[in-house]
Amino acid sequence: MRLRKTLLSGLVSVIFLSGCSLLNSEDEMAVLSPLPKVTNQFTPDKMWSVSVGSGVAGYYSRLHPTWQGSSIFAADRKGLVQAMEVNSGKQIWRVNLAEKTHFLGNDRSAMLSGGLTVADSHLYVGSEEARVYALNTSDGKLVWQSAVAGEVLSRPVVSDDLLLIHTSNGMLQALNRADGTIKWTLNLDMPLLSLRGESTPTVAMGAAIVGGDNGRVSAVMIEQGQLIWQQHISQITGATEIDRLSDVDMSPVVVEGIVYALAYNGNLTALDLRSGQILWQREMGSVDDFIVNMGRIYLVDQNDRIMALQSNGGVTVWNQSDLLHRNLTSPAMYNNYLVVGDSKGYLHWLNKEDGRFVAQQQVDSSGFLSTPLVVDNKLIIQSKNGTVYAFTGIPD
Template sequence: MSLAFTRRALRNSVLALSVSALAGCSLFSNRNPRYDPSPLTEYTAGISATIVWSVSVGSDGGYGFAPVMVGDSVYAATPNGSVSKVDIASGRIQWRGDAKHELTAGVGSDGQTTAVATADGTIVAFDDTGVEKWKTKASSAVNIPPTVGAGVVVVRSSDYRIQAFDAATGELRWNIQRPGPALALKTTMQMIIVDGLLISGMPNGRLMAINPANGAVQWEGTISISQGATDLERISDVVGSPQIQGPLLCGVSYQGRMVCFDVSQGGRPIWEQNFSSNTGMATDAQQAYAANQRSVVYAFSLADGHEVWKQDALSNRRLSAPAVVPQAVAFGDLEGYVHFLSRTDGKLLGRVQVGGDAITSPLLATNRGVLVQTGNGNLVLVGVN
């Protein structure tokens, strides 16, 4: 067996090294009651959370799937190849597309081009009537949602390569690659395009800012550095979606840290906290929120990174990446519940069950409430008052 083949085999094992697998073999094993999910407890309701609408957008779910909102519409995809555009006000399906193959990631959209990735690394783009626009091949499997904007469709593949395709034609515009570890998590990761830059976390513990027009790397910052004696111990992926608040760019990693950089000062790190998340973080103007790998929720001050509060009432419930709404910060869990915590002190304020088994997709905050993509292929809008 060649060394090259061995490295490819190790890299391909990223597909199997999911958060669920890690949970099943260690943190959440039922053999030790210490890691059992916390039971739901009584609390004094501080908000009212209700299901406004629920609609099927396909079947199944997974870490590579997250809804995207553009204007008054939501775009969503599911592993069975279904791609949908949904009206945020009513839940009415505006169009449905079919990639005709199993998907490993989706969806990315700018409201004109909507892209998904199939199991063999094919990128399929639809126009805004749900008709296939073009398809092309990435360098390897794609397990995080494509990002669409600035005239390009950008994907990050399992060989740690970022590629941009012309949004109109599918032609390859540029690609860059960075060395990566032998193993990486299969969990919720997202790239964003903001202020003319593509921001992406990488499995090597770094954040990158890239010019989406030509692929020129404008800046790189270190969230965490791999440590440990084994490949498993050295996993240090940046997880979730990068967060922008004013001049701050923040990220969090597994078995690493949470760090905020000041982009107005050349990307200088202004604070860091030792922290391990396997799902990601969210922010508002004052605080950063994340659940650690044991699903203990923390809030940190954006000003200096000090811990404001922590809440362990949801420990081991395999919390999703959070969403911040004016009334609370929300997390999904392994039983299809959405929990709402006070942004001030972390107290439980409300919960609602949306069904569909475990919520693995990151929650999406909107001006109408929280959007949830469930494990059985439903899209649910939860209103909060």
Template sequence: MRYTIFWPLLLLLAGCSAFSGKDNADPPSELVEFEPELRIETLWDKGFDDSDDTLLKLKPVYSNGMLYIAEPSGEVSSLDPETGERHWSVDTDSPLSGGPGVADGLIAVGTLEAELILLDGEDGGERWRQRVSSDVLSSPAVNDGNVVCRTTDGGVTAYTTDSGEKRWVYDRTVPVLTLRGDSSPLVSDSQVLAGFAGGKFVGLSLDSGLVNWEATISTPKGRTELERVVDIDADPVLVEGTLYVSAYQGDVAAVSESSGVVLWRRDISSHAGLDASWRQVFITDAEDHIWSLDATNGATLWQQKKLHARKLSAPAMVGDTLVVGDFDGYVHWLSQEDGRQLARIRVGGDAIRLKPLVIDEIVYVLDEGGTLSALRAHPIEAERR
């Protein structure tokens, strides 16, 4: 029998002595005043469905000049990124839980009812829908005539975009105790890259689903099943042939895309996730501290602790800054150079758990209340001149 830990419950358990050695969960850090170096402009905001399920990975994506967003109720919309105005909207009549994955003029979404749905990017018309092995809590990947779907039972399956025919399936045993959620698969150079509960990451052939390589990101540790939960739930980031992967109660690691060789790893637990460039890796850890690591060897460049326990999202790079959201609806700008706080703005009172989307230095943030906001930062010094 398999048991699933819901993330809000895990946050509570993380403060218990049986789990972490602490008597009580740490209270969130109070926000301190600082001299802002950026002025944040709200370009627009739009309301969409909220959800009682904080673990749905329904994050906005950008493709071919348009934003795409999927709502828990079943709506999928195409938006103008400059104004937020809807280009089109369709109702799939299914409770959506993963996606959208967008590429090649196609949109893929997954449902809580174990369905994979493919839509046309031009008008949202349904191409096909297929029954999958379990619910979908990650974004499907669309690439080169294939839709690759990750399901919560440990499966990765490839379907053809033209007919929805199943090409292959890769099954992996799920540990007895896991977090509820999955990392999204990536497709690159005819290879599917996917992480799993238990700390493993694999490279699969896009043509056949056969294993090209398997890497151990983290090994379970501890005496109890709860202490031994090691899950790769955050989405990996691929930069110039190197994968950057994080695991809850595990490590952050750099992995060769071609061979699966682990180039370096650090003992940093993360559920929220990371962002990376060829120079730096930025990660939000389990205590809501933000780290900057050297991308070549994992050495610490700086650590920002002033947002401790504020339930931060993964960081996203924008220009020479970082942005993260928190549990109280604030978006924080930090310097990539040293982690200092540059600005913040509150876009609403609802938590921001999804990694912000950055397009042409505009930051798109979706909170749990269903508000999508478009934000742009302006240097204050430049405005004074």
């Protein structure tokens, strides 16, 4: 039984796609924290903003921009894909994949999801209709489209001549990058009940490291599609179905032979890359991607606490809890700052050394879901209504 994850007043809630509910009217909704008062130490300058279709509208989606060289690539859920110049936002090309989805008919949305990936001369994107598309980065021409095992809710990942796809029904597939043919498929298993979202694989030492809806992290040999090891980082506990959710939906991070992973209602865990052996664990949960940098882990937990932890042992360095339940994006690192967006369209800048707020600005009333992107000393972020913004003027 598959669940849709929606963000309501900061609470990560789940709703059956069939219509039945896990929540009743007596359940208390989490209260959105009031906006903290911040004295801006600097004000980022908006270089440009460009509308790219209708965004993701009211859907929970990890669709987000990417970049290569001097080009930014962004898309909306309906199927519009656009390339823009990074310095000006000027359109380079625009295509509509809804018109290319012949098996659905031209009047249907392409239902793009999971984010864009660019490598060499190809741009890749998946869809909720179990399709993967490859476009030419120079002109947007469709190179190929391929049917896969299920909804593509995470970002495609390139490994040499293969494209790795993690589908919503727990399948990890490797596609030939040249023509989209499927080389292998591995069933990673999934529980009856899970959040709507999938882990993007991380490539390291010839293996794909990927989280699963069953609370496991798996290492898979990329060339053959063979399982190397699996490790539980979340044990099923709790009295309610929501308490028992244990999805590992974030992308594992690999640094110096250590895999860092985080589960919803689970643990932040460090594992040995070669064996999968647990090195240390700390109880906390999230579904968002995090940063490992210079001996620290920077993350947003499931209650929207922003935290810095030591990467050796998980000891808390600082904890910023003034943005609870504001539905924060995953963090990005820009010079000496962390930046997150929230559901009300604010960008929040924090000193990465101590977690103090250093700047705050409202950008877009539709709010943010996608992770900010740092490109050529610029901050790029796409709002839920599809507008892509570029900011500069952030001090070192």
